[in-house]
Structures are given as C-alpha cells and as structure tokens.
Amino acid sequence: xxxxxxxxxxxxxxxxxxxxxxxxxxxxxxxxxxxxxxxxxxxxxxxxxxxxxxxxxxxxxxxxxxxxxxxxxxxxxxxxxxxxxxxxxxxxxxxxxxxxxxxxxxxxxxxxxxxxxxxxxxxxxxxxxxxxxxxxxxxxxxxxxxxxxxxxxxxxxxxxxxxxxxxxxxxxxxxxxxxxxxxxxxxxxxxxxxxxxxxxxxxxxxxxxxxxxxxxxxxxxxxxxxxxxxxxxxxxxxxxxxxxxxxxxxxxxxxxxxxxxxxxxxxxxxxxxxxxxxxxxxxxxxxxxxxxxxxxxxxxxxxxxxxxxxxxxxxxxxxxxx
Numbered sequence: 001x002x003x004x005x006x007x008x009x010x011x012x013x014x015x016x017x018x019x020x021x022x023x024x025x026x027x028x029x030x031x032x033x034x035x036x037x038x039x040x041x042x043x044x045x046x047x048x049x050x051x052x053x054x055x056x057x058x059x060x061x062x063x064x065x066x067x068x069x070x071x072x073x074x075x076x077x078x079x080x081x082x083x084x085x086x087x088x089x090x091x092x093x094x095x096x097x098x099x100x101x102x103x104x105x106x107x108x109x110x111x112x113x114x115x116x117x118x119x120x121x122x123x124x125x126x127x128x129x130x131x132x133x134x135x136x137x138x139x140x141x142x143x144x145x146x147x148x149x150x151x152x153x154x155x156x157x158x159x160x161x162x163x164x165x166x167x168x169x170x171x172x173x174x175x176x177x178x179x180x181x182x183x184x185x186x187x188x189x190x191x192x193x194x195x196x197x198x199x200x201x202x203x204x205x206x207x208x209x210x211x212x213x214x215x216x217x218x219x220x221x222x223x224x225x226x227x228x229x230x231x232x233x234x235x236x237x238x239x240x241x242x243x244x245x246x247x248x249x250x251x252x253x254x255x256x257x258x259x260x261x262x263x264x265x266x267x268x269x270x271x272x273x274x275x276x277x278x279x280x281x282x283x284x285x286x287x288x289x290x291x292x293x294x295x296x297x298x299x300x301x302x303x304x305x306x307x308x309x310x311x312x313x314x315x316x317x318x319x320x321x322x
Contacts, residue, residue: 001035001196001219003093004135004164006066008035008220012209012237013167015200015224016040016070016095016139019281023059024265028258029227030064032234035220038068038139041097044082044089056270058089066092070139074114076127083128083136093164094132096124098140098154115154115173116144122157129162137165139200142185145174155189155197163195167222170201177225187216198222204233206240213241229285231258252290256319259286263312272308279308283315291322 001008014021014029016038021029026037042057060067069091071082083094098114098121114121129136138158143149155166168189170181181201190197199218203209204226212221227233232250239247262282267275283302287295298318305311 003036003066003137003196006092006135008066009033010035010238011213011220011241012234013198013220013222014038014227014234015167015222016068016097017224020228022056022269022278023063024262024269025231025282027063027265028262029231029234031258032231033238034234036066036068036093037063038070038093038095041070041072042082043072044085059269060090063090068093068095068137070095070097071128072097076120076123079124080127080131083132087132087134091134093135093137094128095137095139096128098138113173115140115150116148118150118153118157121154122161125158125161125163135164136162137167138163139167139169141169141171141173142182143172145172148172149185151185152188152192155193159193159195165196165198166193167198167200169224170199183212183216186218190217196220200224202226203237206233206237206246209237210241229282229287229289252319252322255290259319260312260316263315267308267312276306276308276311279311283311287318290319294318294322 001011010033012033012035014026014034014037018040021037021040029037040057042054067090069086069089071079071086071094073079073082079096086094140151140154142151149172151168158166166189168186170183170186183199186197186199196219198220199212199216200222203212203221203223209221223234232255236247263279266279266282269275270278280303284299287298302311302314305314
C-alpha cells in the first residue's frame with residue numbers, strides 16, 4: 001500500500017494511542033513488522049513547546065521512515081500551523097486526528113467532535129494539505145452517534161481535498177470504546193473512494209484481521225489496544241495475511257528479552273523517575289498477557305516500586321518465574 005510516494009512494507013499498521021504509542025513502543029512494533037507507526041496525538045503550538053509532554057512526543061531520532069505525526073486541534077489555521085511545525089520534527093506524513101473520543105479533547109471541539117461540522121472539516125483538510133508538501137492522512141470514527149454516521153460523507157470530502165489515506169475506527173464518538181466495532185460503514189467508504197482506506201477497531205487476532213479485510217475491501221488494518229502487552233500480534237497478523245497460516249505463538253523465552261529491552265528503553269528515554277512511572281502500565285499489560293493469574297498476584301507489589309533498578313529487577317525475576 002502506498003501513502004503518497006511512500007510504499008509501506010506491510011498491511012498492518014499501529015494505531016496512534018495516547019499514553020501507549022510513544023517512541024519506545026513504536027520502535028518495538030516496527031521490529032515486529034508494523035508497516036507504519038503513528039505518534040500519539042500532539043498539539044504543536046508555541047506555548048506548549050517547552051512542556052515535557054511535547055518534548056517526548058516529538059522525539060523521532062533513530063526511527064525508521066516514514067515517520068507519521070498525528071496532530072490535533074479545532075481550527076484550520078491552528079492545524080495548518082501544527083502541520084508545518086510537524087515537518088520540523090521530521091514528519092514524512094502528517095495525520096489529522098478526528099477520531100479521539102476523549103471528553104477533554106471533544107470539549108475543545110477537537111478530535112471526533114469535528115465530525116459534527118462538515119464545513120469545518122473541509123476547511124481544515126484544505127488548509128493542512130495546502131500548508132505542507134508531504135502526504136496528509138486522516139483518522140476518524142464512523143460518525144458522531146448512531147443517527148449521524150457521516151464518515152462516508154467526510155471520506156469523500158477528504159478525497160476531494162487531497163487526503164492520501166483514511167483510517168476509520170468502527171465506532172461512533174458516543175460509543176467511545178464500548179460495544180463492538182462495526183465494519184459496514186468502512187465497507188461503504190471503501191466502495192466510494194479511490195484512496196487507501198484502513199480498518200480499525202477490535203482487531204485482536206490474525207483471523208479477524210483477514211476477515212475484516214475480506215469483508216470491507218480495505219487496504220490495510222490498524223491495530224490498537226490489542227497490541228498492549230502483545231506487540232507480537234503484529235507479526236502474527238502479517239504472517240497470516242501473507243501466508244494464510246497461523247504462526248506459533250513466540251515462546252516466553254523469546255519474548256522475555258524483548259520485554260525487558262522495552263522496559264529499559266522506557267527508563268532510558270524518559271529518565272529513571274518518569275520512566276519508572278510510565279513502565280507500570282506496560283508491566284501490567286505484559287504480565288496479564290503472559291500469565292493472568294500470576295500477573296494478578298504480582299501486580300500489587302510491582303506497582304508500589306518507585307526505583308527503576310528495583311522495578312526492572314523484580315519484573316525480571318517475575319518473568320523468569322513463569
């Protein structure tokens with residue numbers, strides 16, 4: 001699949017997830033064969049540039065091209081400015097967030113709230129595409145609520161205004177992450193636009209990825225929450241799509257060095273104090289994925305650790321005890 005002049009290496013992409021798809025996680029997912037990883041959404045405005053959040057979210061050193069940066073905002077000029085600044089941080093692709101359902105985002109008329117105003121959507125897409133010479137992509141939901149599934153209309157607006165790829169999460173904004181994702185709307189979009197369409201939502205197995213691609217006719221799948229604690233899902237989906245055979249689950253012995261390497265990367269990237277805090281959720285996800293019963297018993301003790309060396313050592317011993 002191509003995004004502008006960039007040919008992706010696989011049909012399996014990593015979703016931009018706030019609090020998850022940071023640099024260390026993107027790098028481990030690339031190692032597992034993700035064709036594209038997109039940054040956590042970022043608001044690139046001058047008054048926010050000195051914040052720690054922006055500092056870490058906009059560090060792409062050593063990452064493979066193409067680098068995709070997701071921008072968020074509520075106005076055409078604001079997002080056009082963010083897109084230009086994204087290029088200064090190394091963006092090869094700029095992704096516009098119209099999919100986030102979080103209240104703090106939607107209350108500012110950003111994220112999926114933008115889908116309520118199709119004229120504003122068109123103004124934003126025009127402005128961002130005009131502002132940069134790199135490919136611009138769009139991530140959105142099926143609509144605002146069940147009575148307003150206007151993603152097909154917005155998809156056509158996007159195609160007409162130069163957007164190079166659309167990713168659709170198969171839920172409305174009001175659903176957030178509840179209920180089951182639906183793919184009829186995505187199939188409808190695929191049938192009416194000629195640009196690549198990516199299906200997203202509840203894709204948690206190789207078979208489901210293949211079935212959704214077959215049903216919708218989408219060009220690729222985007223994996224999100226199912227990769228938390230299980231980045232190996234990416235390589236398993238890739239293998240299944242390419243060969244039609246399910247590969248064996250990697251052994252724990254093979255996973256452990258990669259898990260510990262990921263935790264060390266977090267400590268090194270964020271520094272010991274912040275790295276220890278941010279590692280906790282990954283330790284929880286990995287523990288639950290590997291052994292839910294033992295992980296549940298282990299979690300209360302590791303969650304209280306505040307020293308990075310002790311955290312790493314305790315987690316190391318737990319992993320080798322499974």
